[in-house]
Amino acid sequence: MPPRIKSEQDREKLRASILDAARTLFAERGIDAVSMREIAKKINYSATTLYHHFADKEALLQAVCDEDFLKLANGMHQVMLLPDLVARIQALGKGYAMFALQHPNHYRLMFMTPRAPCNPDITRIQQGNTEQDAYAQLKLVVRDAFEAGLFRPELSDSELIAQTIWAGIHGVCSLQIALGQEGWIQWVDIEARLQLMQSAMLQGILRHPATANNI
Amino acid sequence: MPPRIKSEQDREKLRASILDAARTLFAERGIDAVSMREIAKKINYSATTLYHHFADKEALLQAVCDEDFLKLANGMHQVMLLPDLVARIQALGKGYAMFALQHPNHYRLMFMTPRAPCNPDITRIQQGNTEQDAYAQLKLVVRDAFEAGLFRPELSDSELIAQTIWAGIHGVCSLQIALGQEGWIQWVDIEARLQLMQSAMLQGILRHPATANNI
DNA sequence: GGTGTTAAATTAACGACGTTAACTAATATA
DNA sequence: TATATTAGTTAACGTCGTTAATTTAACACC
Numbered sequence: 001m002p003p004r005i006k007s008e009q010d011r012e013k014l015r016a017s018i019l020d021a022a023r024t025l026f027a028e029r030g031i032d033a034v035s036m037r038e039i040a041k042k043i044n045y046s047a048t049t050l051y052h053h054f055a056d057k058e059a060l061l062q063a064v065c066d067e068d069f070l071k072l073a074n075g076m077h078q079v080m081l082l083p084d085l086v087a088r089i090q091a092l093g094k095g096y097a098m099f100a101l102q103h104p105n106h107y108r109l110m111f112m113t114p115r116a117p118c119n120p121d122i123t124r125i126q127q128g129n130t131e132q133d134a135y136a137q138l139k140l141v142v143r144d145a146f147e148a149g150l151f152r153p154e155l156s157d158s159e160l161i162a163q164t165i166w167a168g169i170h171g172v173c174s175l176q177i178a179l180g181q182e183g184w185i186q187w188v189d190i191e192a193r194l195q196l197m198q199s200a201m202l203q204g205i206l207r208h209p210a211t212a213n214n215i
Numbered sequence: 216m217p218p219r220i221k222s223e224q225d226r227e228k229l230r231a232s233i234l235d236a237a238r239t240l241f242a243e244r245g246i247d248a249v250s251m252r253e254i255a256k257k258i259n260y261s262a263t264t265l266y267h268h269f270a271d272k273e274a275l276l277q278a279v280c281d282e283d284f285l286k287l288a289n290g291m292h293q294v295m296l297l298p299d300l301v302a303r304i305q306a307l308g309k310g311y312a313m314f315a316l317q318h319p320n321h322y323r324l325m326f327m328t329p330r331a332p333c334n335p336d337i338t339r340i341q342q343g344n345t346e347q348d349a350y351a352q353l354k355l356v357v358r359d360a361f362e363a364g365l366f367r368p369e370l371s372d373s374e375l376i377a378q379t380i381w382a383g384i385h386g387v388c389s390l391q392i393a394l395g396q397e398g399w400i401q402w403v404d405i406e407a408r409l410q411l412m413q414s415a416m417l418q419g420i421l422r423h424p425a426t427a428n429n430i
Numbered sequence: 431g432g433t434g435t436t437a438a439a440t441t442a443a444c445g446a447c448g449t450t451a452a453c454t455a456a457t458a459t460a
Numbered sequence: 461t462a463t464a465t466t467a468g469t470t471a472a473c474g475t476c477g478t479t480a481a482t483t484t485a486a487c488a489c490c
Contacts, residue, residue, distance in 0.1 A: 011438095032247055035476060046440055048479080057477065104329075112327050114245075114319075114393050127399030135400065155411075160403040164387075164411045171386020172379075178329045184342035185350065188375040196370075196379045200419030209419075226467090250447060261469055263450085272448065 015053050017043050023064045027105030031061060031113065061109070066125050068106045072099050073134045080130075080137060085145040086206070090198060092138055093169045097194050100173035112174050138162050152207050161205060168201045169194070230268045232258050238279045241320050246276060280321045281339050287314045288349050295352060300360040301421070305413060307353055308384045312409050315388035327389050353377050367422050376420060383416045384409070 021042040025034040036057055040047040054060040079091040100107040130136045139162045145151065146158035155161055172193050180187060187193075203209040236257040240249040251272055255262040269275040287310075294306040315322040345351045354377045360366065361373035370376055387408050395402060402408075418424040 036478085037476080047477085048441085049439060051478070052438075108329065112389065112393050114323065114396075133399075157403060157407075159401060160407055160411055163390075163400075163403055163408055164415060167386035167390050167408065167412060168383050168416075169386070170390055171382035171384070174327065174389055175378075175382050175385055178327050181329075185378075186374060188372060188378055192372075192375055193378055193382065196375055197382060200379060201383075201415050202419070204415030204418035204424075229467095251449085252447080262448085263470085264468060266449070267467070 014045075018050055018053055018060070019064055019067065022060055023067070023106070026061065026064060026109060031109070036060075058115075061115075062123055065110050066123055068103070068110055069125050069134070070132055072096075072110075073130075073132050073137065075099060076134045076137050077131065080141070085141060085148060085150060086202070088141050089138075089145065089165065090202070092141060093165065093198055094194075096134065097169055097173050100170075101176065101190065104177045107173065108177060111170060112177065135162075135166065138166060150207060151205055155205065164205075165201060168197050172197050229258075229260075233265055233268055233275070234279055234282065237275055238283070241276065241279060242318060245320055246324065251275075276324065277338055280324055283314075283318055283321050284325065284340060284349070285347060287311070288345075288347050288352070290314070291349050291352050292346060295356070300356060300363060300365060301417065303356050304353075304360065304380065305417070307349075307356060308380065308413055309409070311349060311353075312384055312388050315385075316391065316405065319392040322388065323392055326385060327392065350377075350381060353381060365422060366420055370420065379420070380416060383412050387412050 018039065022034075022039050025039055025042065028034075035047075036050055037047040039060075040050055050060065054063060076092060076095055079088060079095050082088045082091055100111075126132050128136050130140055139159065142162040142165065143158045146155075146161065151158075151161060172190070176187075176190050176193075179185060180190070233254065237249075237254050240254055240257065243249075251265055252262045254275075255265055265275065269278060290310055291307060294303060294310055297303045297306055315326075341347045343351050345355060354374065357377040357380065358373045361370075361376065366373075366376060387405070391402075391405055391408075394400060395405070
């Protein structure tokens, strides 16, 4: 039997250890393959205890993802200091891809697993807040570049541009995570795939593509 | 109690109706949300009967996917008759995307789920066979276009180009499948996202991008 | 020190799941 | 007609997410 909790601080500590155990197991074996009982056993509690901290499995999963989203957005924030707008977009893509490839299992939970629409009652992330939401950061830079007239004149929607850039990087990363180990595809080096995706997309989107050559 | 089966033909008919019921339910509500009992009830059989035709749920799912992917590759095969190489690449991408968006749950299993990829022990698809494998078809067209000198001179690896095109389309589709219902992203129309991805990538890759404008 | 009160944790249970064993009834074959 | 095979069933096992009922420990107060 685990020790009783006394202070509010201890309660928070237990909550954090549940999150840690859940994240590890989810990342190791996938969401459906991990039971609430298993998570509880990992920290020497009974399964019911988890329900005193999270409404259900879905809420626990959402909390795990929230933490990862914040971690990702934090890393991106430094990139935003770069002066050149195109360089900023490139660095955002590179940083995003590095996060995805270095934390493939978290990335899978965050961006490759369909879930019930994000319920504002259970997520604590403030979507749209650039300090907590990596996509909001990309949107911001792309809008700045759009207003600076850096994109081709026929492109009239900066949100569409941001979503396309995101999709391109995500496509390379998620294919690598999902099928990178498959023997029947002769995968080219992942760095080369990322680089070609970046440069091809920028060449296709920028008004003066020359600026995209130096990566 | 359903009628007894007499001939081998009837047996095959039952197998097909199991596949149909499973496909419908999987596509409607997702794989994990559908039980074997439910599939069986839909065709007025007991759950056990399914196990006389498929080893387990995984095998049933794989059989459903096999059928659909053969259908995909078949549809692609007609596209290969188009005379213009660039138009062929564009049509391949469009067909691939339509398949992904119309069968999101099957697409998710084949291309978005690591560790449960196309298992050669249970799949009957022959990877690399252009009649059964859509990626092999893309590779073929891209190599033809490469040898025809359609790509930028600095691009020296046709497999890298094929993988990048695949990643771009896959990125749009898989983001839509995984996060398309998320309210916190103001998604632009999926058709527009696909079109920009196609045209931007082609503009970035082709030697004479003008050919990519007419979609 | 005893006595409630309350919060934290537990055990036990429910209904649904995938799957399997044991069984039944109908057909085919001899 | 007797027997073997086959297609289908029911019943059961162990696990799952989740909840109700219950126990246990720490604290406040007399």
